[in-house]
Amino acid sequence: MHAIVERMKNKDIRALARAITMAENDHPDKLEMLSDVFSLKKHARYVGITGSPGAGKSSLVNRMITHIRNEGKTVAIIAVDPTSPFSGGALLGDRVRMNEHFTDDGVYIRSMATRGSLGGLARATKDAVRICDAYGFDVVIVETVGVGQSELDIMKIVDTTALVLTPNSGDVLQIFKAGIMEIADLFVINKADLPGVGKLKALLKELVMMTATDIHETSIVKTITTENKGIDKLWDKIGEHHDFLYSTEEGRKRRKQQQELEVYELIREEIWRDVKSYMDDTQNDITINEDSDPYRQARDLYRKWKEEGGN
Secondary structure (H helix, E strand, C coil): CCHHHHHHHCCCHHHHHHHHHHHHCCCCCHHHHHHHHHHCCCCCEEEEEEECCCCCHHHHHHHHHHHHHHCCCCEEEEEEECECCCCCCECCHHHHHCHHHCCCCCEEEEEEECCCCHHHHHHHHHHHHHHHHHHCCCEEEEECCCCCHHHHHHHCCCCEEEEEECCCCCHHHHHHHHCHHHCCCEEEECCCCCCCHHHHHHHHHHHHHHHCCCCCCCEEEECEHHHCECHHHHHHHHHHHHHHHHHCHHHHHHHHHHHHHHHHHHHHHHHHHHHHHHHHCHHHCCCCCCCCCHHHHHHHHHHHHHHHCCC
């Protein structure tokens, strides 16, 4: 077993942080380490929190942490932060808002910066979730920065995705634009003390009716984080969805589909790593012509790689 994983088995928090860094940086030992990590899987509950900036996601997560800890469970938070286009650094506001939990040994907070790479981030985030599960956390929460393509990719890795909306914010238009209706397992109307809650809930009910099945219907929960209202109901609904995934045939099919997609993604990554290594080898004299047909170049390069480097 990989040395880092052995240290994680002994509850070495530094080993946990190091393992996530290895996954982020695509370390040469990453796949070996992650395979050992998977063998330690403890079946934590994976929860995704997404929504437009300003919807109050971090405050909601902060309240959820307190609720989960009051139940005696441990929790890890993976906060996916935007990267500054000027400095390249992440704007780690989520960690600041959760600072009251920093001294709690039962809470682990890790920020992951986008660094301009969406697909790679989704992969690294999934790896980080698995690592936190292997370490022994009961709940792993992934919080993302918005409702774009990166969120669609990242939310495929969790069991339950909660989409946080606020009244009169135009978020419903974002739902349609991003196609996030397809991945939302739960709608959270946050700041439910503001005007427009009834209108938003009625619209969401119409959307839910379009996607409901005989077995499962997307829930709608109202919360007011400033008053700590609705958090208990939200957690109950997350639990109900988790039970649906692990106790019904439809839920089993969803988990199987998710696993298949992950295997395909890993195969694509391995192929691309080999192709990139082949292209970077100066002995192969590979050049990309900016004026030539990119489709033909891609086809010819792939064929050449298979003939010379891919066997």
